[in-house]
Amino acid sequence: MLNLFQHLLSVPPLPASPTSFWRESDLIVASRGATGDKFRMPIIFDSIYLAASVVGAPYTLFKMLTSERHRSGLYQRFGMVSERTSKKPGIWIHGASVGEVITAKSIIEKIDQEFPEWETFISTSTNTGYSVAKQNFSDKPVFYFPVDLSWITKKVLRRVKPSCILLIELEIWPNFLVSVYEKNIPLIIVNGRISNKSFKTYQIISRISEAFYNSLTNKMNIYCARTELDAQRFCSLGIPSEQVFVTGTMKYDNIPTHIDENSKNELANLFHIKDNDLVLIGGSTHEGEEEILLRVFERLNKTYSNLRLIIAPRHIERTRDISRLIEKMGFVPLLKTEIEKSVYKWRNTNKEVILIDTVGDLGKIYSLSNFVFVGKSLVPFGGQNMMEPAGLGKPVFFGPHVFNFKEEVDLLLRNEAARLVETEDELWGSIEFFIKNPEAAKEMGLRAQEVVNGKRGATERNMEIIRKILESKSS
Incomplete structure (x- = not known):
């Protein structure tokens, strides 16, 4: 509960x-x-x-x-969002967190370009998702998704007046879905995926609630599934097959395969990274992993004094605790925000560890790396997006606990485009191997980039379907 x-x-x-x-x-x-x-x-x-x-x-x-x-956006979550006053028809686009918000970017850009007579606005469920949405869509309304109490979902629908709702992946809250159905608003799910547990859940709810079943199978709804299995599960819930399409996953369409050289050089200068430095980045790390990275860095640094370490925790509110850990282990923590204020006098020693305490910068920061460890994977929390550094052609490492990214992991490992490490020692050994064998590191990174490029195209397939719906409502 x-x-x-x-x-x-x-x-x-x-x-x-x-x-x-x-x-x-x-x-x-x-x-x-x-x-x-x-x-x-x-x-x-x-x-x-x-x-x-x-x-x-x-x-x-x-x-x-x-x-x-845990208290961010509380008023908005309870329905106190600004009333939309535009006369344009509106598309409400919801992405639960950072990954979904980034995934939505390409399709929002296409909708804005092709349908300027429509207004797009974005909701999200987490503070990090909200920050990234505000950064990427500064000219659009951005708000927190309402809690799933019936009177609140109805209030928000009255205030933002959507003519169409687009959900990224599968963020179906029962009362919200029923409220949308009662308002006769078409619902489109893109990047739709449904796990076996969610499938069983929706089956149970459908059995006990006719309102939920009718809302789920509403003939105006469209389900754009990532895979054939997802499509089969949608159909097994009673959704007519003519409303279900297999369009693939859009996440690959939004993954950059290069970063502007000027932006990369600015970051390198900011962090005092020299041409001959080797950079190890721990991205989206979770509690317990920073200590592992610091021990690995300490061991490697004894032999490779030009190795630099950058840590970007998944939750930046942990910055203070990680800073204390870095100091406790004999290193010097350098917060990105402090570096940007030019308040730190560089010592240019191998004891300095850069700690990223901002949101939305990790993609650019990955461009500095020679090696990337993607976190929440050496601890049992399901992993984080390893395709972002893969798209930039970086050698990527992750732990065994990647159950939230099974498809991506299988794809990378099948193509020998990433390295799974079970332990701290394996992480240390794998990084040292690629330090000693730079050509092997380059080849693995290029294979990873090829994997990303080979999976592009889902955004346009989704747009073909969305285009028909918006055109029919515009006519």
Whole structure:
């Protein structure tokens, strides 16, 4: 139940799935019996959410008081968003977090270019997603997605007045879906994926709620699936096959394969990186991984004194703790924001570790690297996006815990375009191997880049479908 309360009060779900509560839903099914009796869904889910809020209140209130991340956007989450006053028809585009927001970028640009008579606006569920959305879409309304209480979802729909809603991947909250259906608004899912657990969840909810089933199978909805398996699962939920399309994943279309040389040189100068330096970057690291990286760096630095380390944690609010860890292990932490203010006097020693405490810069920073370790993977949290450094042709390493990126990992490993490391020693050994064998590192990076280029094109396939819908509503 804690996951639902965390959604209500802006705490990211654990795990990050809007359906994780329904592992307990067999109790509800049992209480209803096999008849699938129909009742008003909003009352049911509002009651569940509110009950969960009571159970989870102490933990969540503590997190809100101690972490800005957990209280960001609270007013907007409870429906206090600005009213849209434009006379243009509006497209509400939702991406849960950073990855989905970045994925949406190419399709938003195409919609803006081809349909200037429409207004696009963006919502997201996390503070990092919000920051990236504001950076990438500074000329557009950006707000936090509402909590899934029926009166709040209806209020937000009244205020932003969308003529069409586009969800990136699969961010289906039951009350929101029903509210959209009741307002007769077409819903388009792009990059649609549905795990086996989510599939079973939606099956359960459909059995106990006719309102949810009707909303899910609404004839105006369109589902653009990433794979044939995802498409089969959508159809198995009762969605007519003529509303389901396999278009692939757009994430590859948004991955840069080069960074402007001027931008790269500016960063190199900012960080005092010389031409003969070797740069190891730990990207999107999680607690426990920074210590591993620092030990690996310490071992390698004894032999390769020109090796530099840059750490970019997944959550920048951990910066203070990581700084203390860096100092404790005998190194000097250099925060990017402090470097930018020119308040640090460089010592030019191999003890300096650059710590990224800003959001939205990692893609450019990867361009400086010779080797990239992608985090949340040596600890059991599912991994992070390893395709971003792969697209830049960098040798990429990650740990065994990459269950959230199974497709990407399989693709890279199948093409010998990345290296999976099980332990700290394997990470150290793999990096040293590529330091000693720069041609092998270059070849692996080029294979990774080829993998990314070979998967492009989904954005245009999705646009073919979106184009028809917008044209029909414009006529």
